[in-house]
């Protein structure tokens with residue numbers, strides 16, 4: 001069948017994978033291919049979504065597979081294969097297991113879709129993005145880690161709850177490593193409809209929002225005994241849509257730095273413009289002293305993870 005719709009493959013059709021497919025299908029963003037090693041499961045999930053399409057009125061083709069042939073020529077490939085953390089675990093504890101899985105996936109993906117943008121989701125996120133960049137040999141513009149999109153929507157949700165205002169009017173970004181301890185929410189840049197957050201909330205309430213944002217994922221894991229998927233899926237779908245629709249969205253993502261923010265040879269979250277070419281621009285915002293110190297500590301934490309990667 002001839003199709004002119006964009007093609008997006010999702011490798012790892014677990015909780016985050018199928019939720020991402022759900023958001024993307026609902027918005028009619030692209031034809032989708034779900035891949036997983038669990039026999040037949042991605043075919044079942046693809047069929048389930050296909051059966052929902054008439055109700056939603058969305059014309060997207062959704063395929064499931066246990067192999068990579070169906071992914072050939074994808075515009076975007078989302079890498080979510082791996083194990084997720086359990087209550088009490090940190091994302092960093094997943095490094096060894098997930099590095100082996102991601103390496104194997106990247107080797108397949110690059111062979112079948114040499115021109116794709118790769119969105120990396122598997123944790124520990126910044127190390128897996130770095131690994132993907134190295135193993136794929138793709139230009140850094142096309143290897144993008146999903147971290148800040150999720151951490152920032154959590155930050156915005158908590159601002160909306162605290163101020164009592166529409167989520168639509170909340171803006172805020174989180175940069176740095178995708179870890180509870182080392183992510184860097186930037187409340188100084190946050191605003192509600194153009195009004196700086198500091199005019200709307202006292203410092204202790206802003207501090208509480210920052211603390212809750214850091215533990216945004218951990219709080220959910222403790223509540224339901226498993227890792228989050230609705231917000232992660234929405235965050236990934238936002239990035240996919242920005243790329244396939246060439247929207248030039250400004251979203252913090254983990255990218256390989258080559259001198260930006262005074263750092264080189266590390267993948268970490270910074271604000272970028274996402275469009276058809278992937279990362280079309282890295283935005284350098286002037287950080288004040290405490291923000292710069294927090295970002296530096298975050299880079300050091302990621303470098304420690306990279307040291308444990310066997311490349």
Ligand SMILES: NC(=O)c1ccc[n+]([C@@H]2O[C@H](COP(=O)([O-])OP(=O)(O)OC[C@H]3O[C@@H](n4cnc5c(N)ncnc54)[C@H](O)[C@@H]3O)[C@@H](O)[C@H]2O)c1
Nearest residue numbers: 012013014015016036037081082083084121122123146232
């Ligand atoms: N970056 C983020 O913001 C973010 C957010 C949420 C989850 N995550 C991470 O995403 C990953 C997946 O989380 P989840 O909750 O969907 O877990 P999950 O266990 O529900 O799904 C993972 C899926 O990957 C599959 N898989 C394992 N090895 C594979 C391989 N070699 N090829 C293809 N598929 C393979 C598994 O069979 C499983 O279906 C975890 O590492 C998690 O920590 C990252």
